[in-house]
Amino acid sequence: MKIGQLLKESKRSISFEFFPPKTPEGEESLFKTIKELEYIKPTFVSVTYGAGGSTRERTIRIVKKIHTQTSLTVMAHQTCIGHTRKEIVDILSEYKSTGVQNILALRGDIPQGQEESFVFPKDGCRYASELVELIIENFGDWFSIGVASYPEGHPESPDLDTDIFYFKKKVEAGAEFSITQMFFDNRYFYSFIEKVHKAGIDIPIIPGIMPVTNFKQIKKFADMCGATIPPELIKKIQPVADRPEEVEKIGIEYAVQQCEDLLKNGVKGLHFYTLNKSKATIKIYEAVKHLI
Known part of the structure; x- marks a missing residue:
């Protein structure tokens, strides 16, 4: 199933990110x-791709395994920074x-x-917008494309x-939806959404x-x-920083409050960075599922 279509059909989505x-x-x-x-029957799950393509083979294997051995809709992260255009097309052809x-x-x-010495491949894409164009140019509408x-x-970015x-x-290049970088203060998200709407961006975020x-x-x-990281969260965690269970309890309670606020304010969905663990994500979901 294509995520772009699933987002159109669902009131809200729940999704999870894993790493290889x-x-x-x-x-x-x-x-x-x-x-x-x-x-939980998530709308989709995603699998990350290491810096410079460092997890290429592992990412491909995990994505294919989820697709063929589970009931889940899976999305592969694909970076362009360390690849030629041909290499990217080859990877995407394997997914297709x-x-x-x-x-x-x-x-x-x-x-x-490698921040100072890194050399971009001559026949590559320097920006995600170029990667979106490359995908559509070579695969038409086969892929539903998300961006960060x-x-x-x-x-x-300077600002x-x-x-x-x-x-x-x-x-404009063809992205259908976006997933945000993690944030802990919802005010940044609401301000961002206001700005992107003023800029004429209307895809699901x-x-x-x-x-x-x-x-x-x-x-x-x-x-x-x-x-x-909000000062009030740091203030709560610092006194128990050497007690992992207490830190986790505070972190989950904070995330529940954050998700409740987002859901009450009409977000399209929630995307959880799981770090390949289920405990915290399940506890948060169970606490907020009545709002989904």
Whole structure:
């Protein structure tokens, strides 16, 4: 099923993001998580793609396995930063041959430590908008294409207005929906939505939710992507930072409040960054499902 069509047909969507594990044990654990989450009947699930294409083979394998061995609609993340156009077309052709119809088109991150020395392939795409164009040029309407958006602006963007300008280019190129980078303060999301509507962008924009279950880890992610962790949340967590169960409890309670507020304000859906675990996501879903 195409996600663009599913979003048109559903009042609200629930979706989950996974990453491709590095070991057979990690893969077994991931599919245990998927089985535990399957009862929720998510609209779709997605699988990430490592910086510079570093997880290419693992991502392809996990996407194909979810598509062929579960009942779930799956979306493959596809970056362009480390690939030639031919390599991208080859990867997408493999997905098409399996029946996968959903792609999250991303520029992708420059591999850590290569920020100054990284060289873009000569016959590649420098921007996600070019990747969207490449997909449509080679595959027509086979794929439903999603893109990323950033309520607080992309870390490399000079300001939010500039970032929205480039977001619009992705939409004009053919993107059907967007999933946001994680955020913890809903005011950034509401302000962003107001700005994108004024810019003439009207595709479904699904907020990305990452419950704080490991403060050190989440703070690292937040610093990397420029997401603001509210002072009141930090204040609650700091006294119990060395007690993982307490941190997780506070993080889940906060995420429930965040999701309730978003749902009451009419968001199209919720996209959970699961970190390949089910416990926090299930607890949040069960607490807010009456609003979905």
